[in-house]
Amino acid sequence: MTGIVLVTHNGLGEMIRHEAEHILGRTVNLTTVAVSYRTDPETSLDQLRVAMAASADAGGTLVLTDLPGATPHNLAARAAVENGIPVVSGLNLPMLLKVINHADEPADELASRACDGGQQGVVRA
Numbered sequence: 001m002t003g004i005v006l007v008t009h010n011g012l013g014e015m016i017r018h019e020a021e022h023i024l025g026r027t028v029n030l031t032t033v034a035v036s037y038r039t040d041p042e043t044s045l046d047q048l049r050v051a052m053a054a055s056a057d058a059g060g061t062l063v064l065t066d067l068p069g070a071t072p073h074n075l076a077a078r079a080a081v082e083n084g085i086p087v088v089s090g091l092n093l094p095m096l097l098k099v100i101n102h103a104d105e106p107a108d109e110l111a112s113r114a115c116d117g118g119q120q121g122v123v124r125a
Contacts, residue, residue, distance in 0.1 A: 002107045003055030004030035004099055007048060007076040008066040008091065020096050028100050031055045035072040044071075048079040060107030062099065063087040064114060086111035094121025 006013035013032035021028055031051045035044045055061050063080050065073040068089035080087045088095070088111050098117025099110055 001029075001057045001103050002059030002105065002110050003052075003057040003061040004028075004103060005048075005051050005055050005061060005063045005076075006030060006032045006065075006091065006096075007063055007072045008032070008034060009070070009072055010034045010036050012066055012091075016091065016093060016096055019093055020100060023093075023097065024100065029103075030100070033072075033076075035075060037071065041071065041075060045075050045079055048075055049082070052079055052083065052085055059103070059105065059110070061085045062107045062110045062114065064091045064095065064099065065089045066091045088114040088118070090118050092118050092121050094118060 011034060013034060017032055033048055033051050052061050063076050063085055065076050067073060073089045077087050086107050095114050095118035099114050102110060102113050
């Protein structure tokens with residue numbers, strides 16, 4: 001299994017996790033880290049390092065962030081590069097469901113699945 005860490009703006013990670021669990025009908029094993037604009041960035045960076053290390057599993061760790069270029073993504077990318085952890089930004093519910101359902105794959109493969117799942121979930125009706 002690959003560890004999954006959601007790094008998002010306040011509350012978003014927990015909300016999307018809750019919806020994924022509701023859809024799947026089960027608890028999902030992942031870690032959420034909320035980054036607040038009120039928190040010192042170095043404190044958030046330390047929290048991210050701890051969360052990534054604790055989430056590491058046989059397949060490694062994958063980090064999903066909500067908004068590319070925003071503080072949660074930038075801090076996650078900084079912490080992840082230290083350990084070669086892939087980071088995918090643009091978190092949406094289809095992306096998360098794809099990742100959860102394929103968490104038995106190694107982190108790099110799972111990162112590709114995350115991108116595919118996120119893009120496939122964007123549909124114009």
